[in-house]
Amino acid sequence: MTKRKTVRPPPAASTVIEREGRPPVEAIRAAAFRQFAERGYPVVTVRDIMKACGLTQGALYNHFRSKDELLHDIITSTQAELERICQQAVAEAGDDPSAKLAAFVRAYVMRHCRLRVEALVANREISWLDANRVSDIRRSRRAIRDVLVGILAEGVASGVFSPPKVEGREDLKTVAMALLDQCTHVSMWYGPGGRLAEEQMATLYVEMALRSVGAKRPTN
Amino acid sequence: MTKRKTVRPPPAASTVIEREGRPPVEAIRAAAFRQFAERGYPVVTVRDIMKACGLTQGALYNHFRSKDELLHDIITSTQAELERICQQAVAEAGDDPSAKLAAFVRAYVMRHCRLRVEALVANREISWLDANRVSDIRRSRRAIRDVLVGILAEGVASGVFSPPKVEGREDLKTVAMALLDQCTHVSMWYGPGGRLAEEQMATLYVEMALRSVGAKRPTN
DNA sequence: AGAGCTCCTGAACGAGCGTTTACCGGGGCG
DNA sequence: CGCCCCGGTAAACGCTCGTTCAGGAGCTCT
Numbered sequence: 153m154t155k156r157k158t159v160r161p162p163p164a165a166s167t168v169i170e171r172e173g174r175p176p177v178e179a180i181r182a183a184a185f186r187q188f189a190e191r192g193y194p195v196v197t198v199r200d201i202m203k204a205c206g207l208t209q210g211a212l213y214n215h216f217r218s219k220d221e222l223l224h225d226i227i228t229s230t231q232a233e234l235e236r237i238c239q240q241a242v243a244e245a246g247d248d249p250s251a252k253l254a255a256f257v258r259a260y261v262m263r264h265c266r267l268r269v270e271a272l273v274a275n276r277e278i279s280w281l282d283a284n285r286v287s288d289i290r291r292s293r294r295a296i297r298d299v300l301v302g303i304l305a306e307g308v309a310s311g312v313f314s315p316p317k318v319e320g321r322e323d324l325k326t327v328a329m330a331l332l333d334q335c336t337h338v339s340m341w342y343g344p345g346g347r348l349a350e351e352q353m354a355t356l357y358v359e360m361a362l363r364s365v366g367a368k369r370p371t372n
Numbered sequence: 373m374t375k376r377k378t379v380r381p382p383p384a385a386s387t388v389i390e391r392e393g394r395p396p397v398e399a400i401r402a403a404a405f406r407q408f409a410e411r412g413y414p415v416v417t418v419r420d421i422m423k424a425c426g427l428t429q430g431a432l433y434n435h436f437r438s439k440d441e442l443l444h445d446i447i448t449s450t451q452a453e454l455e456r457i458c459q460q461a462v463a464e465a466g467d468d469p470s471a472k473l474a475a476f477v478r479a480y481v482m483r484h485c486r487l488r489v490e491a492l493v494a495n496r497e498i499s500w501l502d503a504n505r506v507s508d509i510r511r512s513r514r515a516i517r518d519v520l521v522g523i524l525a526e527g528v529a530s531g532v533f534s535p536p537k538v539e540g541r542e543d544l545k546t547v548a549m550a551l552l553d554q555c556t557h558v559s560m561w562y563g564p565g566g567r568l569a570e571e572q573m574a575t576l577y578v579e580m581a582l583r584s585v586g587a588k589r590p591t592n
Numbered sequence: 593a594g595a596g597c598t599c600c601t602g603a604a605c606g607a608g609c610g611t612t613t614a615c616c617g618g619g620g621c622g
Numbered sequence: 623c624g625c626c627c628c629g630g631t632a633a634a635c636g637c638t639c640g641t642t643c644a645g646g647a648g649c650t651c652t
Contacts, residue, residue: 176599192499194414198640210642211600219640276496279412316579318572326568329561330554330580337553348546352538359536360550360584396629418610427630430612434629439610 177215179205181226189269193223193277223277224285230270231292237263238296242303249307250367256300257335257361258354264339265350271339300328304365314366331361397435399425401446409489413443413497443497444505450490451512457483458516462523469527470587476520477555477581478574484559485570491559520548524585534586551581 174182183204187196198219199209216222241259245252264271278286304324307313315327335357342353362369394402403424407416418439419429436442461479465472484491498506524544527533535547555577562573582589 192414194412195500197638199638207599208601209640210602213641214599280415316576316583318568318576323568323576326573326576327580330558330577333557333560334550334554337557338550340553341549348538348543353546356536356538356543356546357550360547363536363583363586364580366583417608419608428632429610430632431630433611 176205176207176211180207180212180215180222184222185226185269185273188223188226188273188277193273193280220281220285224281226270227274227278227281227289230267230274231289234260234263234271234274235292235296238299242299249303249310249312250362252303253300253307253361253365253367254358256303257331257358260332260335261338261354261357262350264336265342265344265353268339268342271336275336275339297325297328297332300332301325304328307365307367312368314368315364316366327365331364334360396425396427396431400427400432400435400442404442405446405489405493408443408446408493408497413493413500440501440505444501446490447494447498447501447509450487450494451509454480454483454491454494455512455516458519462519469523469530469532470582472523473520473527473581473585473587474578476523477551477578480552480555481558481574481577482570484556485562485564485573488559488562491556495556495559517545517548517552520552521545524548527585527587532588534588535584536586547585551584554580 180201184196184201187200187204198212201222202209202212212219212222216225237259238256241255242252245255274289278289281289301324304313304315304327308315308322308324315322315324338353338357348356400421404416404421407420407424418432421442422429422432432439432442436445457479458476461475462472465475494509498509501509521544524533524535524547528535528542528544535542535544558573558577568576
């Protein structure tokens with residue numbers, strides 16, 4: 153190992169293959185997503201991204217003000233859609249807290265299996281954005297967590313959930329974090345060729361979540 | 373935002389504060405751990421690390437062959453100890469699968485709360501190492517996962533666990549991954565000033581794990 | 593036809609990177 | 623004392639980074 157080759161494995165075999173008639177902004181977004189997911193924001197260069205969609209480095213700056221803005225752009229769009237999906241799933245689930253929890257976990261896991269690349273980037277690469285850009289993403293994450301906390305609180309209040317207590321009290325925030333961690337990081341290892349299909353993954357995770365919070369089962 | 377300042381917030385206020393009589397190799401290790409955890413391997417420079425222990429850049433190469441080897445060194449030592457801790461906890465837990473699972477989760481969570489910086493680095497920064505270095509760490513992770521899978525299989529065989537099934541069959545590997553994800557990522561958000569102490573975190577996570585796998589409770 | 597766009601190229605810029613190298617002070621030992 | 627060598631310094635080296643910029647191809651509109 154001599155000079156500076158340290159990190160940086162070859163830019164995947166994906167070089168020029170992106171871009172199939174898409175408008176260039178979309179091609180750039182897609183190429184950036186894939187490369188950020190595969191190798192990580194700091195080591196992916198502007199040159200890498202643009203080569204992957206058959207353009208040269210300078211062309212990036214016709215569409216984005218900086219590499220930083222590109223990352224912010226693709227993360228926020230993904231994150232906003234995730235938030236929307238979660239809220240919609242809960243809204244459509246009716247009034248039963250168990251149904252709400254199941255719908256939430258199902259939507260969340262399905263999303264993280266299907267769009268695992270986007271989820272991976274949105275979850276792993278935030279830290280590279282500067283402080284003011286990172287804050288609204290954290291806000292969105294908190295919002296999602298609070299939806300979950302709300303469901304748990306509702307279930308506890310109506311007596312259908314009995315989550316584990318620590319020293320006599322529930323800590324719903326911590327339970328929610330644990331459940332979210334579990335579901336989020338599916339995107340780190342799930343592959344479409346895996347033993348379980350997306351729906352099966354969702355079903356499994358829903359079941360584990362219901363058990364974790366001690367949901368009373370209607371029929372069994 | 374003009375040139376190249378993109379990422380890289382100031383090197384924390386920790387500049388020269390490391391190193392209190394420690395031998396320099398240990399000071400370097402500690403400084404590297406902290407900075408890698410706070411800002412990520414690729415953006416922490418050799419100059420940053422060495423400044424943090426009051427030395428100059430070149431001195432690193434009296435102790436490590438490269439920045440890469442430094443990362444490998446600190447990760448493998450942490451990972452090896454984690455593996456040891458898990459195996460020991462299980463070995464000391466007796467024969468009951470529930471007790472083994474509880475001991476495993478308790479040890480794993482406690483470790484990830486107490487040494488959260490080290491755990492964070494070991495889990496997040498592997499990808500920067502080159503392929504042959506990364507492989508034995510992945511091996512160690514698989515070993516830990518297999519310990520957990522073994523406990524689950526044992527519990528299923530003896531009828532004390534009834535983990536969720538998907539289409540009639542259990543998938544113990546996926547269940548194990550879910551539990552591990554949950555416990556591992558405590559290190560991403562747990563802080564010693566949090567609402568729950570380490571022991572309380574461990575207790576909560578043990579309870580959730582036992583519920584997830586449907587452990588039959590001895591007394592309740 | 594020609595003006596005025598949109599979007600691209602390719603070379604350049606300055607800075608920062610990991611690593612190497614020439615040099616040097618000081619403690620242990622013959 | 624003279625020697626050596628360990629572990630440090632400071633200045634390079636070669637390279638790559640994100641970003642800028644002058645120029646030009648191809649299009650639409652009048």
